[in-house]
Amino acid sequence: MKKNKAFLTFMLFALMGLHSLSAQSSYTDNKNINSLLQKKRSFNKKNGAGFRIQLYNGSEKRARSLKSSFERDFPGVFTKLTYEQPDWKVQVGSYKTKLDADRALNKIREKFSGAFILEI
CATH class of the missing domain: 1.20.5 (Single alpha-helices involved in coiled-coils or other helix-helix interfaces)
Structure with missing residues (x-):
C-alpha cells in the first residue's frame, strides 16, 4: 500500500x-x-549604450589639466570634457561591456586613482 x-x-x-x-x-x-x-x-x-571612465569632477582649470595629462599618458583613447553646472567632468574611453571598462580602469587607476566607471 x-x-x-x-x-x-x-x-x-x-x-x-x-x-x-x-x-x-x-x-x-x-x-x-x-x-x-x-x-x-x-x-x-x-545609441552607443556602454560605459565610460570618469577621471574628475570639479573646477575647470583642474579638469583641463587632467585631460591633457591623460592624453599624454594614454594617446589614442577618446577623452571628453563636459560642463554640467557647477562642475566640469573629464570622461574617457567608450566601452561596449563593463568587462572592457574594468580592464581599462585597472590601467588608468595606476596614474589616476580617483577614476570610476559610468554607464552611458
Whole structure:
C-alpha cells in the first residue's frame, strides 16, 4: 500500500515536471520575442549604450589639466570634457561591456586613482 502511494506520488510529480518543461519551450520559438530582441540590439548599436571612465569632477582649470595629462599618458583613447553646472567632468574611453571598462580602469587607476566607471 505504501509502495503504491509512493509510486503514485512520484508519477504525479514526474508528470507535472514534464508539463512545465513543455510549457517553457513554447516561448523560445515566439517570433515577436525574437523581433523585439533584434530591435533592442539595433537600438543599442545606434545609441552607443556602454560605459565610460570618469577621471574628475570639479573646477575647470583642474579638469583641463587632467585631460591633457591623460592624453599624454594614454594617446589614442577618446577623452571628453563636459560642463554640467557647477562642475566640469573629464570622461574617457567608450566601452561596449563593463568587462572592457574594468580592464581599462585597472590601467588608468595606476596614474589616476580617483577614476570610476559610468554607464552611458
